[in-house]
């Protein structure tokens with residue numbers, strides 16, 4: 659008798675900081691309804707991080723994939739955006755398997771600093787200077803989103819644009835606290851380099867979660 663491979667367990671638990679139904683505010687899928695699942699834990703340490711409370715996963719309760727899916731399923735089936743923190747600190751096979759089984763599209767937002775696990779419909783790679791992405795993650799990106807904090811970040815963005823696959827969508831996004839200063843530079847850069855597009859944090863302007 660052949661041995662059956664075991665399915666990823668719905669009782670797998672993950673540290674959940676928060677989960678909420680909103681609109682995706684950034685990047686290629688901006689403006690679409692999305693259920694955000696923010697997992698806790700991040701080793702990257704960006705100085706301008708706006709979710710520093712996510713860094714220490716021990717400060718957040720673990721929830722089973724069953725509990726996460728049950729809460730998500732109280733809303734219309736849409737995109738499930740798995741974010742952090744750095745969600746790839748965790749094994750995401752079970753979460754993505756059961757999200758897809760429950761008719762969610764699986765979207766990942768990652769710095770790329772940890773190995774990507776799970777089954778993804780869309781991977782947004784947002785590399786950070788504070789801990790470089792793993793080389794093997796770069797080719798997996800459907801979307802490259804680079805946060806622009808200062809002028810040198812344009813060159814840094816091009817370094818990763820040269821490594822992603824040909825169909826990867828390219829976005830530049832002003833860091834929130836530097837938005838007034840960097841936005842005119844980003845607009846001028848995109849006009850000169852039209853392979854890039856602008857990503858704004860629409861949810862912050864709309865005061866959505």
Ligand code: SF4
Pocket residue numbers: 700701702703704706707708709710712742743744769786
């Ligand atoms: Fe914050 Fe994301 Fe940077 Fe981690 S990778 S420190 S969560 S901005």
